Structures are given as structure tokens and as C-alpha cells.
Amino acid sequence: MLTDVIITKCDNAPHTLFDWLYVSFNWVEAASWMGIAIFIAMRFFRERRTRLELVYALSFVAFGFTDVLEVYELTVGLLLVKALVLMSILVCRYHVLRAYTERKILL
Secondary structure, three states: OOOOEEEEOOOOOOOOHHHHHHHHHHHHHHHHHHHHHHHHHHHHHHHOOOOHHHHHHHHHHHHHHHHHHHHHEEEHHHHHHHHHHHHHHHHHHHHHHHHOOOOOOOO
16 A cells, blocks of 8 residues: 555656646755755754754755655655655754744744
């Protein structure tokens, strides 16, 4: 069940407009998550409020990596991994925001 394929792009060559948009969106989305991870890591090295911020950054890297995998094949297992990574992002966000209570931050 975890390996049931929902969408597959075996040769990674988009054949329809939807395929092209789907693949392009996932690449842009992956790059965006990586950029957010870099921003969070840079903020950690500048401010050093909590080490959990590194886990927060790595969670964004993992989420971006799942988008790269999604370009090639979307399985039920991958969706579950994406859900777990998203939960870790939300938990980390909650705790990191508590570490920055004296001023507002973007992420």
C-alpha cells in the first residue's frame, strides 16, 4: 500500500500541459523550501537562540527533497513522509517562535 503509485513520471519528460506545470511547480517549490532552510540556518548562526532551529531548517530541506522525489513518482508512502515532515515543521515552528518571543520574526 505504501508503494502504490499515484502519479508517475518514469522518463521525467512532461507530455501534457498539466505534466509540464506539475513538474515545473514541484521544482520551484523544492527550490523555495531550500531557500527557506538557508534563511533559517543563517538566522540560527547569527542569533543562536535555540538548536531546535537547525532541526527546523533540516525539516525544510527534507520537505524540499520530497518535492524533488515527487517529480519522479508520487506514492502513498511519499505522501505520508511529507505529512510527517510537515508536522515536524509545525512543531519546530511553535518552539522556535517561543524562543523569539521578544520580537516578531518572518519564519
